[in-house]
Amino acid sequence: MRALVIDKGCLCNSIFHYPVNMVFFTTPELLEIGDLPLVSPNEKPTRVEALKYYRRAAEHYELELRCLSWWFAWRQRRELYCAHEDRERGSG
Numbered sequence: 001m002r003a004l005v006i007d008k009g010c011l012c013n014s015i016f017h018y019p020v021n022m023v024f025f026t027t028p029e030l031l032e033i034g035d036l037p038l039v040s041p042n043e044k045p046t047r048v049e050a051l052k053y054y055r056r057a058a059e060h061y062e063l064e065l066r067c068l069s070w071w072f073a074w075r076q077r078r079e080l081y082c083a084h085e086d087r088e089r090g091s092g
């Protein structure tokens, strides 16, 4: 069985939107996934370190990702709207 990650934003979208200089209150070992170590020179990892780590983890475990950016969602809605308009005008 394989995992499929679907997110309306980027990978780790929530952490991506945390305050830029945010520092986790959890120690690195508790944020680790599987046997992949989260190495940080700090006692508590930063948002940037966590983002790098989870992106690396996604690569390491070869996770299949479906990250739907706002741009992608907007473009899809726009294309649907244009197709609808074309049909209404009889040109689609």
Ligand SMILES: Cc1cc2nc3c(=O)[nH]c(=O)nc-3n(C[C@H](O)[C@H](O)[C@H](O)COP(=O)(O)OP(=O)(O)OC[C@H]3O[C@@H](n4cnc5c(N)ncnc54)[C@H](O)[C@@H]3O)c2cc1C
Pocket: 006, 007, 008, 009, 012, 013, 014, 015, 018, 019, 022, 023, 024, 025, 026
């Ligand atoms: C500032 C801050 C600091 C924190 N520090 C720590 C810490 O040090 N240690 C700790 O253990 N916890 C910490 N937390 C809490 C921790 O981040 C959350 O408990 C954890 O992220 C919850 O994980 P989750 O996967 O359940 O939800 P989330 O991480 O919120 O993930 C949910 C995902 O679902 C996506 N999504 C939402 N709706 C849709 C949709 N309709 N379609 C597709 N995708 C969707 C979102 O984009 C998001 O990426 C902190 C939280 C904050 C805000």
